[in-house]
Amino acid sequence: MMTFYLDRLLALIEASPTYSRLTKKAYRSDVRHLCRHATALDIPSLRRYITLLHTTYAPTTVARRIHALATLFDALVAERSLAKNPLKQIKKPARPSPKLRTAFSYPDARRVIDTLTDETTYAFYFLLLHTGLRFSEAHQLTCADLDFTERQLFVRHGKGDKSRFVPLNDELTDVLLRYIETERPDGEFLFLTDQGRRLRPDTTRKQLRQASEVLLGRTLRPHDLRVTFATTLYREHQTDLLTVMRLLGHSDAKTTQQYILPSAEVARSSINRLTPTKHRRLV
Incomplete structure (x- = not known):
């Protein structure tokens, strides 16, 4: 049966x-x-x-x-x-608590990526930090997915088979052009090793983990770069939630909110605004 x-x-x-x-x-x-x-x-x-x-x-x-x-x-x-x-x-199991995401500031994440000596790995993680792409989305990018004229890339293999366009900033454009012109061997996919093979996910993740543990004393994972991207846009650059949601490829704003980590500074300033208009006189 x-x-x-x-x-x-x-x-x-x-x-x-x-x-x-x-x-x-x-x-x-x-x-x-x-x-x-x-x-x-x-x-x-x-x-x-x-x-x-x-x-x-x-x-x-x-x-x-x-x-x-x-x-x-x-x-x-x-x-x-x-x-x-x-x-x-059958009674469903209780919904697990949302996973506690690790907070990495943009400067810390950038410092870790800047220590990567392999040019392909460096370009790969530089793209993740500045686009918020999932590891699998970046891994499947082809050269045809890049549009340097419009300064954007096309994610054709998003989660749930949803596609989207993501803009490229000037520095990321320069990094990708330099990588393609000087380092990248011929082949369909964007990120290839010197031997013309696709990046091995386990090896690529290990390189980021080792670099972060040496520099920061804690593990920076590829998905943490996606969280840093979302948090930095929303907290530091005042990007609206709907835009962040679309850049990440989410269909629900509640999912995006889980990627925007709370800021101690924002919380403190919000509490400080709770100033009463009148003070009760102590007897």
Whole structure:
């Protein structure tokens, strides 16, 4: 029975026009894991499976997997391969608290990137800091995605297969032009090693981590650059939230707000404005 559901779920994932390549990869992993550990798509079996998830994975991973499976089960119901969605009759796990994001100022992030000696890695992270792109979005950029005349780049592989244009500032334009003219070998993708191969994600992440631990004594991750981009635009350059949301490729302002870290200075000045017009006289 589970073999039937495995085949149907994998087919539904592959046929979906709305799932991105990375989403399909994650959903396939979720489905295979389910079919290895669950004996049926019924309430008792799924309760045991959810207990297994809780003992194995972090709360955010558990919540993501259950949401993915509930979505896929709805598709099975729609095609009548499943009578009812059993997950709708099981109490969902409590929504995990928002992940505490690490605050890195623009100057600190810039100092770390400036220590990178590999020109390709330097250009890659310089772009992340000044565009807010996700690691995967920058990794899939091609030369055709750059428009130096209009000073913008085209993100064609955004999350959820959403595309967008992101402007390039003058300094980033100079960095990219210098990299393309002097360092980049021939090939389709923008960021290539000296051997003409695409950057290895694990090696590229390691270079940033090591540089930040030496310079700052803490780990700067690629996604932290996205947070720094959003926070700097909003806090220091007074960019409106809707613009930041569009630059990041978000469809919900609530998601963007999680990327804009609180500022102690903003909080302090806000409290100081709470000055009463009259003071109560102490007796």
